[in-house]
Amino acid sequence: MGYESAKEQFADWGVNTEAAIDRLKDIPISVHCWQGDDVVGFENQTSSSGGGIQATGNHPGRARNPDELRADLEFAYSQIPGKHRLNLHAMYLDAEETPDRDEIEYRHFAPWVDWAKNQGIGLDFNPTFFAHAKADDNLTLSHPDEGIRDFWIEHGRRTRDIASKMGEELGSPSVNNIWVPDGYKDIPVDRMAARARLEASLDSMLLQAKDNMLDAVESKLFGIGVEACTVGSHEFYLGYAIRKGTLLCLDMGHFHPTENIADKLSAVSLSMPEILLHVSRPMRWDSDHVILLNDDILAMAHELVSADLLGRTRIGLDFFDATISRTAAWVIGTRNMQKALLQALLKPWETLRAAEDKLDFSARLALTEELKDLPYGGVWAEFCARNQVSVGAELIAILEAYQNSVTDR
Numbered sequence: 027m028g029y030e031s032a033k034e035q036f037a038d039w040g041v042n043t044e045a046a047i048d049r050l051k052d053i054p055i056s057v058h059c060w061q062g063d064d065v066v067g068f069e070n071q072t073s074s075s076g077g078g079i080q081a082t083g084n085h086p087g088r089a090r091n092p093d094e095l096r097a098d099l100e101f102a103y104s105q106i107p108g109k110h111r112l113n114l115h116a117m118y119l120d121a122e123e124t125p126d127r128d129e130i131e132y133r134h135f136a137p138w139v140d141w142a143k144n145q146g147i148g149l150d151f152n153p154t155f156f157a158h159a160k161a162d163d164n165l166t167l168s169h170p171d172e173g174i175r176d177f178w179i180e181h182g183r184r185t186r187d188i189a190s191k192m193g194e195e196l197g198s199p200s201v202n203n204i205w206v207p208d209g210y211k212d213i214p215v216d217r218m219a220a221r222a223r224l225e226a227s228l229d230s231m232l233l234q235a236k237d238n239m240l241d242a243v244e245s246k247l248f249g250i251g252v253e254a255c256t257v258g259s260h261e262f263y264l265g266y267a268i269r270k271g272t273l274l275c276l277d278m279g280h281f282h283p284t285e286n287i288a289d290k291l292s293a294v295s296l297s298m299p300e301i302l303l304h305v306s307r308p309m310r311w312d313s314d315h316v317i318l319l320n321d322d323i324l325a326m327a328h329e330l331v332s333a334d335l336l337g338r339t340r341i342g343l344d345f346f347d348a349t350i351s352r353t354a355a356w357v358i359g360t361r362n363m364q365k366a367l368l369q370a371l372l373k374p375w376e377t378l379r380a381a382e383d384k385l386d387f388s389a390r391l392a393l394t395e396e397l398k399d400l401p402y403g404g405v406w407a408e409f410c411a412r413n414q415v416s417v418g419a420e421l422i423a424i425l426e427a428y429q430n431s432v433t434d435r
């Protein structure tokens with residue numbers, strides 16, 4: 027009933043809600059594994075992340091091993107409409123052996139691939155350049171010591187082999203996203219030397235072409251402990267990605283606080299075939315709060331739809347809050363991304379563009395503001411119902427019941 031009336035109201039504006047529902051169903055979101063265990067990983071259960079990233083909080087229920095993490099993910103996926111992906115980090119290996127980062131092999135991740143096959147989902151991957159003794163200086167691929175650089179280059183090469191094999195096994199290419207924490211706490215005297223070393227290391231890591239995987243590079247503004255200079259800055263990686271043909275990863279927490287990340291999508295995508303997103307919510311710094319259905323997220327979704335970028339943007343999430351239920355964080359954050367996409371898919375684009383093309387900015391303003399009153403919630407509830415997931419109080423009860431089942435961990 028709610029849906030029929032919503033459908034009519036959108037139809038009055040020339041918007042087809044059925045088309046929006048169909049489109050949304052096929053937009054995969056790469057859910058990051060690291061919200062489930064506060065970015066600890068399964069190599070060394072006591073280590074904290076380092077590298078200037080930090081999960082804070084001590085809510086019960088953190089996944090302590092791969093089985094718990096998979097159980098939590100299965101629950102989260104069961105409450106997220108549609109089919110999605112899992113974004114794994116190299117520190118999440120599932121093996122009896124304890125290989126160092128430069129020793130990891132596909133077999134250490136094979137249980138994840140078996141599980142993903144079983145779930146019918148694709149996997150993405152990331153080398154882990156933090157939470158390791160050889161990254162304690164916050165220098166890895168740009169370290170002045172060649173031995174340390176070589177160690178990390180070898181780690182990176184191995185993750186590309188693993189991502190390629192994962193992609194092959196699952197019949198869907200894996201994005202292997204490179205983020206290094208490299209930077210300086212205080213003002214460096216030679217930024218060029220560090221950047222030249224990072225570039226040379228990346229070149230050597232990416233030398234061999236690989237099938238079934240895509241390389242991505244992620245820039246950052248600053249991190250705790252590297253306030254003065256981040257070697258892999260936005261300009262560094264924008265240039266690198268354009269010259270080398272990798273994807274550029276735009277993390278919403280990695281820019282100056284007043285920058286509009288949504289504005290970058292059209293600009294950057296003119297220079298490269300594909301983009302990777304880390305949808306996140308910075309609060310005063312790169313704090314990685316769970317994403318809300320707020321203006322920033324709505325603007326990202328608006329640009330993805332308006333600029334017709336959905337077919338060449340990989341949407342990944344990047345947040346970690348340890349003060350709340352980890353599974354609720356995944357479910358709420360991922361659904362917020364979907365809700366934002368749905369709102370964008372429900373816009374009368376021709377009417378909006380016509381006003382802008384005529385320079386009728388009064389009409390454009392009147393339109394954008396009136397459209398906010400349309401009952402998108404009725405369409406969202408219908409989308410959820412068709413995908414057998416709950417909304418409202420029922421969802422809240424389901425999230426709470428699952429959290430209660432893991433509090434004794």
Ligand code: RNT
Pocket residue numbers: 060065079115152205244246277304312344
């Ligand atoms: C850190 C980056 C990076 C990490 C993950 C764990 O600031 O955003 O993407 O959050 O790789």
Ligand code: ZN
Pocket residue numbers: 205244277304344
């Ligand atoms: Zn990120």
